[in-house]
Amino acid sequence: MIGFDIVGFMISWLTLFGIYAILSLTLNLESGTAGITNFGKVVFYGVGAYISATLTTYLVLMLNGVNVGEKPPYSVDGIILLGELGNKNPLLNIGLLVLSLVLAFIIAGVLGYLLTYPILRVGPAFVGFTLLSSGELLRIFLQHYEPVGASKGLMAIPTPFGWVAESRVREVAYLCLVLGLLALTYVVTYKLVNSPLGRTLRALRDDEIAALCLGKHVPRIKATVLFIGSGFAGMAGVLLAYYLTSVNPNMFVPAVTFNVWAMIILGGFGNLKGSLVGAAIVTFVDRALTFITPQLGITVISPDYLRWVIVGLLIVVVLIVNPKGLFPEKPIKTPAIDVVLEELRGGSK
Amino acid sequence: MSVILEVRDVAKYFGGVKALDGVSLTVPERGLIGLIGPNGSGKTTLFNVITGFYVPDRGSVLFRESNDLVRIDGLNPNEVFKKGIVRTFQIPRLFNSLTVLENLLVTPLGQKGENPVRALFRNSWSKQERELASKAIELLKTFNMLHYVNSKISELSAAHIKMLETIRGLMTPAKLYLLDEPAAGVDYAMARELFTYVRKLRDEHNLTFFIIEHRLEILMEYVDYVYVLHNGKLLSEGKPQEVISDPKVIEAYIGV
Numbered sequence: 206m207i208g209f210d211i212v213g214f215m216i217s218w219l220t221l222f223g224i225y226a227i228l229s230l231t232l233n234l235e236s237g238t239a240g241i242t243n244f245g246k247v248v249f250y251g252v253g254a255y256i257s258a259t260l261t262t263y264l265v266l267m268l269n270g271v272n273v274g275e276k277p278p279y280s281v282d283g284i285i286l287l288g289e290l291g292n293k294n295p296l297l298n299i300g301l302l303v304l305s306l307v308l309a310f311i312i313a314g315v316l317g318y319l320l321t322y323p324i325l326r327v328g329p330a331f332v333g334f335t336l337l338s339s340g341e342l343l344r345i346f347l348q349h350y351e352p353v354g355a356s357k358g359l360m361a362i363p364t365p366f367g368w369v370a371e372s373r374v375r376e377v378a379y380l381c382l383v384l385g386l387l388a389l390t391y392v393v394t395y396k397l398v399n400s401p402l403g404r405t406l407r408a409l410r411d412d413e414i415a416a417l418c419l420g421k422h423v424p425r426i427k428a429t430v431l432f433i434g435s436g437f438a439g440m441a442g443v444l445l446a447y448y449l450t451s452v453n454p455n456m457f458v459p460a461v462t463f464n465v466w467a468m469i470i471l472g473g474f475g476n477l478k479g480s481l482v483g484a485a486i487v488t489f490v491d492r493a494l495t496f497i498t499p500q501l502g503i504t505v506i507s508p509d510y511l512r513w514v515i516v517g518l519l520i521v522v523v524l525i526v527n528p529k530g531l532f533p534e535k536p537i538k539t540p541a542i543d544v545v546l547e548e549l550r551g552g553s554k
Numbered sequence: 555m556s557v558i559l560e561v562r563d564v565a566k567y568f569g570g571v572k573a574l575d576g577v578s579l580t581v582p583e584r585g586l587i588g589l590i591g592p593n594g595s596g597k598t599t600l601f602n603v604i605t606g607f608y609v610p611d612r613g614s615v616l617f618r619e620s621n622d623l624v625r626i627d628g629l630n631p632n633e634v635f636k637k638g639i640v641r642t643f644q645i646p647r648l649f650n651s652l653t654v655l656e657n658l659l660v661t662p663l664g665q666k667g668e669n670p671v672r673a674l675f676r677n678s679w680s681k682q683e684r685e686l687a688s689k690a691i692e693l694l695k696t697f698n699m700l701h702y703v704n705s706k707i708s709e710l711s712a713a714h715i716k717m718l719e720t721i722r723g724l725m726t727p728a729k730l731y732l733l734d735e736p737a738a739g740v741d742y743a744m745a746r747e748l749f750t751y752v753r754k755l756r757d758e759h760n761l762t763f764f765i766i767e768h769r770l771e772i773l774m775e776y777v778d779y780v781y782v783l784h785n786g787k788l789l790s791e792g793k794p795q796e797v798i799s800d801p802k803v804i805e806a807y808i809g810v
Contacts, residue, residue, distance in 0.1 A: 403673070
């Protein structure tokens with residue numbers, strides 16, 4: 206029996222956690238704080254993943270003088286060439302990572318804005334369904350679009366740290382990158398939530414009509430939030446593509462979106478720390494099942510189905526015990542609180 | 555006295571129902587004007603037309619901007635607010651997950667920290683935030699609500715909710731307040747207190763109030779002019795005593 210590789214498990218769990226936590230934090234900003242029913246998180250995640258996969262595979266081949274017209278990256282020749290050429294030039298690999306992140310943020314963000322701006326005037330259910338079906342449309346499109354490999358997708362994507370020989374070092378380096386971007390996402394979402402913008406977002410969520418009567422441009426504010434959230438989701442997609450070194454349309458099913466929803470429901474609507482904990486729990490269950498089941502020799506139950514049962518049960522239990530999730534929403538922290546405290550202490554000048 | 559709001563021959567139909575059928579009226583600056591009428595007479599519809607929720611099928615709405623009256627019908631509610639019109643609702647609409655203080659702070663337009671880029675840099679908005687907080691505290695003091703500063707809306711009484719919905723407009727430079735049934739669901743003493751505050755606001759802040767109210771015994775004590783709507787048409791208008799003794803008004807209310 207193979208020994209349990211605890212370090213390997215931790216690295217793989219934390220990497221997956223980092224990627225999903227970026228999604229859960231931004232979904233919590235969009236849906237928890239601003240009240241936008243984003244059932245299409247996977248769209249922007251998928252767009253980001255495909256941008257980095259397409260950009261990296263095509264550019265690596267082209268910059269190495271391969272005619273991508275004859276040997277496209279999705280062909281057998283292309284995949285072999287990617288394996289040979291992919292990890293030769295560290296600078297190129299890291300440059301492609303940066304380019305992918307920037308482009309994914311912008312394109313996914315703009316897509317988020319454009320997809321939602323026209324529909325935000327109608328009810329939340331319509332926003333949810335439009336985004337949900339956009340995700341399915343994108344998936345079906347990708348399944349039939351040859352230049353990105355159609356249903357096979359793209360494989361052998363050269364990774365940012367592919368040139369590092371030692372695999373454990375490579376994994377840890379990648380983990381640091383993921384956690385670095387997660388930290389950035391956390392700081393940005395935290396600052397947005399604890400600002401006058403965050404307060405306005407909660408107001409929109411509570412009562413859109415009242416917000417409108419107070420002069421707030423509700424659709425524009427919501428679309429802006431979706432720009433930010435979708436941009437970060439695009440970056441998470443880039444991280445996923447490099448982590449798995451392949452993308453295919455079936456990775457981006459609606460279940461991905463609902464997995465992220467499960468995280469924010471578990472952790473608590475409107476609470477960012479809760480989103481981190483929710484992401485940690487759900488990805489832990491996923492990784493643990495994937496690691497443990499083969500070693501126990503269980504083949505009857507697929508870990509994939511068991512995962513849904515466990516996450517579902519967790520949600521039910523948490524919501525019975527605490528309907529607002531593990532960590533309920535906290536008041537917004539702005540300097541206004543200090544002013545009130547000074548006043549109540551009798552410190553009026 | 556100059557006119558701050560003018561409604562010219564406004565009509566609004568819902569299918570065959572004539573909710574408003576050619577209503578014309580004016581609200582003078584610094585007025586405390588009542589709008590009464592039986593249920594379904596079109597009072598709230600008129601407010602919805604003025605505040606941009608409905609586009610009138612005919613007629614126009616004009617609002618004073620410096621020295622001119624400009625058309626505001628057809629604008630969106632958020633644009634109407636920017637012109638300087640605040641409204642309250644029959645069933646108050648406050649932000650229930652926010653505290654009393656936050657409900658006031660959320661009101662002012664063009665806050666620096668509402669810009670998503672600036673929101674990331676606390677230094678760029680914290681000064682303004684502190685100023686707004688001081689202003690909000692002063693308001694709460696004036697209206698004897700300071701002890702509720704950190705309360706959730708669900709902890710307030712009906713009267714305080716109505717009061718808060720009105721005074722949050724004071725966080726902005728708005729000039730005209732449309733109040734939809736401020737005394738509904740409030741006991742007699744509190745309702746009178748509310749109207750006393752309204753009168754004080756009018757006197758001290760040079761504001762104009764246009765008020766829908768069913769509780770005539772309270773309204774008539776405070777307003778200086780009243781319009782009566784009935785079946786979407788203006789039935790009567792005048793000083794409170796004149797209106798209340800108008801046989802047409804009595805008939806409409808009692809429904810003989």
